[in-house]
Amino acid sequence: MTSRIRNSLLATTVLSLAALPVAAPSAWAETPDYAAMYPISADVPGVCSFEAIDARDYSGRTLNIITHAIPVIGEPTALHAAQFAELTGATVNVVHVPFGDLFQRIMIPFQTGQAAYDALFFPSLWLGDFNPYLAPVPEAYRETQGMQDLTATYRGVATWNNEMLLYTMDGDRHYMKYRADIFDNPDMQARFEQETGRALTPPATWEEYNEIAAVFSGWDWDGDGQPNFGTAEVTQRDDLMFSAFISRVAGYAKNPDVTGGFFFDLETMEPLVNTPGWVRGLEMFVAAQASMPPGGTNFGLGDEIFSFGGGQTLMSYSWDDAFIQAQQEDSPIRNSVMPTALPGSTEVWNRNTGEWETFAEPNRPGYVTWGWTSAVAGSSQNQDMAFDFLCFFANEANTESDMQVGRYGVNPYRESHFEAAFYEDELGWTPEVSQAYVETLRGIDENPNRVFDLRVPGVGEFMSSLAAGVARAQAGTATPQQALDDVADEWRAIVDRIGADTIRAAYANVVALEDAR
Amino acid sequence: MYRQKYLFLTPGLIALVAIILFPLLFTIRVSFSGWDVYNPGLSWKGGQNFSRLMADSRYWAALGRLSVMAVGTVLIQYVLGFALALLVWRDVIARRFFRVLFLVPMMTTPVIMSVIWRTIFHESLGPLNPIIRGLGLPGVPWLSDPVWAFVAVMLVEIWQWTPFMFLLLLAGLLSLPSEPYLAARIDGAGPVRTFFSVTFPGLAAISVGAIVIRLIEASKILDTVYVMTSGGPGESTETASYYIYIRGLRDFQIGYSAALSIIYLVIMIVALTIIAKLLVRFLVRPAP
Numbered sequence: 001m002t003s004r005i006r007n008s009l010l011a012t013t014v015l016s017l018a019a020l021p022v023a024a025p026s027a028w029a030e031t032p033d034y035a036a037m038y039p040i041s042a043d044v045p046g047v048c049s050f051e052a053i054d055a056r057d058y059s060g061r062t063l064n065i066i067t068h069a070i071p072v073i074g075e076p077t078a079l080h081a082a083q084f085a086e087l088t089g090a091t092v093n094v095v096h097v098p099f100g101d102l103f104q105r106i107m108i109p110f111q112t113g114q115a116a117y118d119a120l121f122f123p124s125l126w127l128g129d130f131n132p133y134l135a136p137v138p139e140a141y142r143e144t145q146g147m148q149d150l151t152a153t154y155r156g157v158a159t160w161n162n163e164m165l166l167y168t169m170d171g172d173r174h175y176m177k178y179r180a181d182i183f184d185n186p187d188m189q190a191r192f193e194q195e196t197g198r199a200l201t202p203p204a205t206w207e208e209y210n211e212i213a214a215v216f217s218g219w220d221w222d223g224d225g226q227p228n229f230g231t232a233e234v235t236q237r238d239d240l241m242f243s244a245f246i247s248r249v250a251g252y253a254k255n256p257d258v259t260g261g262f263f264f265d266l267e268t269m270e271p272l273v274n275t276p277g278w279v280r281g282l283e284m285f286v287a288a289q290a291s292m293p294p295g296g297t298n299f300g301l302g303d304e305i306f307s308f309g310g311g312q313t314l315m316s317y318s319w320d321d322a323f324i325q326a327q328q329e330d331s332p333i334r335n336s337v338m339p340t341a342l343p344g345s346t347e348v349w350n351r352n353t354g355e356w357e358t359f360a361e362p363n364r365p366g367y368v369t370w371g372w373t374s375a376v377a378g379s380s381q382n383q384d385m386a387f388d389f390l391c392f393f394a395n396e397a398n399t400e401s402d403m404q405v406g407r408y409g410v411n412p413y414r415e416s417h418f419e420a421a422f423y424e425d426e427l428g429w430t431p432e433v434s435q436a437y438v439e440t441l442r443g444i445d446e447n448p449n450r451v452f453d454l455r456v457p458g459v460g461e462f463m464s465s466l467a468a469g470v471a472r473a474q475a476g477t478a479t480p481q482q483a484l485d486d487v488a489d490e491w492r493a494i495v496d497r498i499g500a501d502t503i504r505a506a507y508a509n510v511v512a513l514e515d516a517r
Numbered sequence: 518m519y520r521q522k523y524l525f526l527t528p529g530l531i532a533l534v535a536i537i538l539f540p541l542l543f544t545i546r547v548s549f550s551g552w553d554v555y556n557p558g559l560s561w562k563g564g565q566n567f568s569r570l571m572a573d574s575r576y577w578a579a580l581g582r583l584s585v586m587a588v589g590t591v592l593i594q595y596v597l598g599f600a601l602a603l604l605v606w607r608d609v610i611a612r613r614f615f616r617v618l619f620l621v622p623m624m625t626t627p628v629i630m631s632v633i634w635r636t637i638f639h640e641s642l643g644p645l646n647p648i649i650r651g652l653g654l655p656g657v658p659w660l661s662d663p664v665w666a667f668v669a670v671m672l673v674e675i676w677q678w679t680p681f682m683f684l685l686l687l688a689g690l691l692s693l694p695s696e697p698y699l700a701a702r703i704d705g706a707g708p709v710r711t712f713f714s715v716t717f718p719g720l721a722a723i724s725v726g727a728i729v730i731r732l733i734e735a736s737k738i739l740d741t742v743y744v745m746t747s748g749g750p751g752e753s754t755e756t757a758s759y760y761i762y763i764r765g766l767r768d769f770q771i772g773y774s775a776a777l778s779i780i781y782l783v784i785m786i787v788a789l790t791i792i793a794k795l796l797v798r799f800l801v802r803p804a805p
Contacts, residue, residue: 104766111557129554238747295640297661457555461768475663475751498555
């Protein structure tokens with residue numbers, strides 16, 4: 001027995017000594033200083049940290065990624081793909097696709113059974129179309145610190161039929177931005193009060209928004225020698241205008257006391273887009289055109305960003321981009337802008353009673369819209385590597401770094417992102433702006449009355465039809481009621497073609513998010 | 518032995534079938550399917566897509582708009598191209614420089630130039646309106662007014678493709694024999710008479726070719742509309758090709774967009790055949 005133990009010890013010692021020259025360099029070497037090698041402030045320990053990914057070896061394997069064009073999401077994808085390749089030895093191919101082509105470039109391989117891409121980046125509202133083709137996020141990744149830190153809202157957005165299919169790496173919502181320096185200016189306040197008979201305050205309703213926009217349109221209120229205007233909105237038909245329109249509608253049509261659907265009546269699958277709340281929203285959207293800058297009725301998202309971010313307009317609403325643009329270090333209006341919740345309405349349509357209800361406080365629903373996201377294809381032969389990549393992309397160090405670059409399009413989605421100190425210390429925002437930003441975003445997350453995107457099969461077709469109808473009303477070729485009646489007819493035809501039960505089953509996921517509170 | 522000669526045609530025939538016929542036949546098959554975002558594959562839907570198409574007023578309006586845009590731009594391109602070709606045909610100072618200069622727009626990438634023109638026409642940030650206002654005229658709602666947006670798209674098309682007309686017509690002018698001009702001069706014909714009796718008839722055949730080729734290209738206009746207006750305001754600049762693009766690649770109605778494409782193709786073949794015949798009948802004189 002003693003001899004056997006002695007022999008075992010001897011063998012173990014010999015093996016250990018033999019292994020020593022191989023193991024020693026990695027075991028004894030100091031951990032590399034990743035902050036010096038990559039654009040991060042510090043590596044954050046975890047399953048997907050730089051150190052953990054550095055320990056993986058994917059030499060000889062290839063990861064194919066499809067993502068948006070540079071810069072929005074496309075640029076951080078390219079950056080982290082290169083880092084991932086360097087750390088793991090994998091060959092990483094990144095295909096950048098303009099937004100207009102992204103859907104079909106992902107969908108055609110899905111439908112034809114090709115494993116063209118392992119990891120995919122796309123807007124989260126396409127989940128209604130893509131869900132049959134995606135691999136669920138494995139438990140090991142759902143348990144990571146970064147995933148555990150997701151807000152309930154974005155965890156819900158990533159989930160489909162109680163299964164997490166999306167790897168969250170961005171959080172988007174619509175909110176309003178305004179020029180606080182003008183709103184706080186006594187001369188401007190006096191002028192506004194003289195013209196309207198009321199005090200100048202950030203608008204709580206769309207009626208107030210349009211009124212303020214009208215007063216501050218067509219004259220030089222910032223003293224730069226150029227005329228300024230009241231509002232910049234996304235109005236170009238096929239450039240995300242439908243999202244702007246839904247923001248305009250939500251206050252009138254998303255009654256907090258009515259459950260069971262905002263776009264459709266979940267029970268009957270009858271479209272609600274031509275109900276009085278939606279029509280009122282469109283009327284206000286059309287009326288606001290008079291207070292837009294020249295060309296403002298054809299503004300895409302980029303125009304809206306540069307119009308508000310460049311100081312041309314007093315107010316705007318959409319995603320973070322225009323606000324972040326205004327807050328860039330070289331911006332002339334840095335720290336002169338403020339975020340706040342979307343305006344709403346004191347009159348809200350109740351489709352159950354078929355009447356308008358009057359609210360003492362304006363109804364201001366939160367609109368959780370879009371949000372870039374990522375996923376792994378179910379047909380991928382490299383799911384392990386693909387999930388590692390997405391986990392690495394969204395690790396704490398990378399996310400903190402990405403959120404500091406406005407053009408990357410990565411916005412807060414974790415509990416830890418709602419710390420005002422981060423924006424104050426890292427981005428140089430004033431305490432007031434930082435606090436307002438965090439409170440506005442947090443307020444949307446915690447709002448009991450919220451609207452989510454229509455995440456059902458054929459969402460592109462539904463939104464394309466909606467945008468075309470709204471554009472007809474904007475161009476004056478149809479009244480708001482006519483335009484939305486036409487949209488409702490088209491929506492019925494789409495529902496008939498795809499199948500009411502199919503769309504209902506998908507829409508139930510959206511309604512569940514909206515009615516959760 | 519005699520029949521074996523057909524074997525030599527086989528590679529060419531295979532290439533022809535693979536490159537031209539197969540995609541066309543496949544598109545026809547897809548046009549009878551319900552392939553969309555939720556129902557992939559070649560399910561058989563009979564003529565449903567075609568009956569839906571007949572009632573699709575947006576498609577027919579887009580087709581009408583396209584006709585106006587294509588015919589209008591090509592005619593203007595022809596006139597301008599002819600004028601420019603005449604300008605540098607004869608000995609003028611820096612003739613070679615101008616010949617190259619006139620070709621520059623055609624050599625640029627359409628989608629990039631559309632972005633540039635969109636910036637130029639931008640009513641808030643673009644340089645064009647300040648220039649117009651500097652002349653004491655009011656700014657023009659280039660991209661936000663339905664009529665002006667249509668005009669703006671046409672202007673870009675004319676700017677980009679006039680050089681094509683210029684190139685073909687200049688080549689035609691350079692190939693004209695000098696004897697008819699000598700005879701015209703001896704007969705005492707002035708420049709106008711010489712143009713209509715000698716130059717224009719001499720270029721009639723090449724003119725027909727240039728116009729038909731440009732009409733084919735102009736009828737596919739997509740990138741300029743996509744970048745500059747997205748078919749708006751409203752639907753004022755939505756052309757048939759852009760509408761097919763929306764239905765096919767945005768809405769992912771593959772079956773329906775295939776039906777739209779097939780009908781579009783048939784209409785184009787018929788229309789262009791008629792136009793070509795009419796042009797030949799009225800412009801090209803039979804040889805004496």
